[in-house]
Amino acid sequence: MDARQLHRDATVVDCHNDLPVLLLMRNREFGDDAIAEYWRERWVPELRDGGVDVQVLPIYNAPSAAEASLRNTLLQLEAIEREAARTPEFALCRGGAEIDDALAAGRIALVVALEGTPAVGTDVELFAVFHRLGVRMASFTHWARAALADGSADEDAGSRLPGVGVAAVAELERLGILLDVSHLAAPAVDHVLELATKTLIASHSSCRALCDHHRNLSDEHLRAIAATGGVVGINMLPFFIDADGNATIDRVVDHLEHVAEVAGVDHVGLGPDFIKDWVDEVHPTRKTYAPFGGADLKQAIPGLAGTRDLPNLTERMVERGWREPDLRKALGENWLRVLRTL
Numbered sequence: 370m371d372a373r374q375l376h377r378d379a380t381v382v383d384c385h386n387d388l389p390v391l392l393l394m395r396n397r398e399f400g401d402d403a404i405a406e407y408w409r410e411r412w413v414p415e416l417r418d419g420g421v422d423v424q425v426l427p428i429y430n431a432p433s434a435a436e437a438s439l440r441n442t443l444l445q446l447e448a449i450e451r452e453a454a455r456t457p458e459f460a461l462c463r464g465g466a467e468i469d470d471a472l473a474a475g476r477i478a479l480v481v482a483l484e485g486t487p488a489v490g491t492d493v494e495l496f497a498v499f500h501r502l503g504v505r506m507a508s509f510t511h512w513a514r515a516a517l518a519d520g521s522a523d524e525d526a527g528s529r530l531p532g533v534g535v536a537a538v539a540e541l542e543r544l545g546i547l548l549d550v551s552h553l554a555a556p557a558v559d560h561v562l563e564l565a566t567k568t569l570i571a572s573h574s575s576c577r578a579l580c581d582h583h584r585n586l587s588d589e590h591l592r593a594i595a596a597t598g599g600v601v602g603i604n605m606l607p608f609f610i611d612a613d614g615n616a617t618i619d620r621v622v623d624h625l626e627h628v629a630e631v632a633g634v635d636h637v638g639l640g641p642d643f644i645k646d647w648v649d650e651v652h653p654t655r656k657t658y659a660p661f662g663g664a665d666l667k668q669a670i671p672g673l674a675g676t677r678d679l680p681n682l683t684e685r686m687v688e689r690g691w692r693e694p695d696l697r698k699a700l701g702e703n704w705l706r707v708l709r710t711l
Contacts, residue, residue: 371695372684380472381679381706382423382701384602385551387484388412389445389648390429392452409451416477417458418677422701423468424477424709425506425572438487443463446481446502452480463503465709480634480708482506482549482572491516491533493540495572500544505711506572507541508549509534509557512661521583522662524554530561538564545711550574550594551640555587562593568707569597573604573640576627579620580612588631595632599632600703602640603628605673607666616670625686625699634695638704644677645669671698 392407415426428445430438453461460471462478471478481503489495496507509530517534518528530538538561541548548565550558551574561569571594579584586594586601594601598613603624607616610624628637646664648658657665672681686696 370687371535371697372687373680375687375693376680376683376700379420379683379697380422380701380705381420382425382638382704383419383421383676383679384570384638384704385427385482385484385604385642386424386676387427387429387642387644387647388689389426389449391490391650397563405452405455408456411655412521412668413456413477415676419675419679419681421676422472423480423705425480425482427482427506427508427572428488428504429484429511430487432567442483442488442499446504449479449481451501461503463505464711468705468708479507480711482508484508485552486517486537487515489537491526493533493537496537496540496544497538500546504546504569505568505708506547506549508552508572509537510536515564519554519558520552521554524583526554527556528554529559530564534560535564536680542567547707547711549655550586550590551602552584553581555590556592558586562597565597567597568599568710569594570599571601571640573602573642575604575609575624576631576632577625578644580608580610582609582612584609589634591628591636595636596709597709600636600638601628601632601703602638602704605641605643605670606664606666607668607670610670611704614673616668618670618673618682619689621670621673621682622685626689629695634698635703635706639679639682639700641673641676641679643669643674647675664688672678 453459460476462468468478509641510520513520514523519528549572551571575585577587611620
């Protein structure tokens with residue numbers, strides 16, 4: 370099996386890339402032309418080199434920007450909309466049919482998500498506004514406690530969802546927005562699993578059995594997400610892959626194989642969370658950047674530091690004996706199955 374050719378032929382879905390917040394930063398610092406230049410000259414070639422066919426774009430707001438989060442979210446949505454419209458390689462998609470049309474035309478399908486919901490706060494009705502604006506995935510929090518749920522860093526509090534979080538679960542299901550449990554504290558994941566009647570996903574989480582970090586998912590949660598028909602996208606940040614500092618491509622494959630073994634091969638996908646380029650651009654003079662629990666976002670797995678390195682992962686999976694049908698599922702077909710329900 371020619372791994373590089375298989376990667377080119379497969380449908381590859383990256384379920385987490387923090388591009389929108391970088392676009393907003395570039396627009397504020399350098400103006401609109403800087404965004405267009407980044408898309409044309411850097412991002413399009415990187416996605417093509419990485420073989421990505423569908424890219425989920427999460428909109429993130431730093432906790433320090435709480436009062437401005439609604440404005441920042443709308444500005445990021447506008448940047449995505451504008452650049453997708455004037456870049457023929459992309460198609461901004463609001464449902465499965467539009468994704469299929471984009472793929473058939475050889476375009477990269479873009480799907481918008483919310484990573485944390487400070488822009489919503491406790492006003493659950495705003496999810497309907499964001500749905501009309503194209504948002505099709507949402508996680509309630511990022512790292513710590515938020516209005517709708519506790520983040521994973523606060524899991525020792527043992528908190529379930531507050532009443533407004535329960536209402537938010539029902540509203541997302543009504544609207545057809547995928548609820549993403551990545552970043553939720555384990556007790557909040559338990560509560561969501563009790564409430565959910567539709568598919569749940571974890572866009573960018575790895576396996577707690579292999580790396581005991583609060584951002585990773587237990588085997589029980591892996592199986593429960595799979596039981597809803599959902600997918601777990603493996604996060605490829607080093608500190609979520611190996612607790613002893615030995616993060617390698619092989620260790621990433623270990624996480625992919627663990628999900629396949631515990632939850633089934635139909636429920637594993639990619640959620641790389643490649644962020645080093647973003648950090649290097651925003652903080653070019655810093656040797657380390659660790660805003661969340663000491664995890665240095667300047668680190669990257671050798672040979673798997675960015676989108677264009679994804680073929681290296683496929684190559685290693687082939688070397689490890691992955692069957693072509695299963696490999697295609699993990700690279701993107703599983704995510705595509707879920708996205709087609711939108």
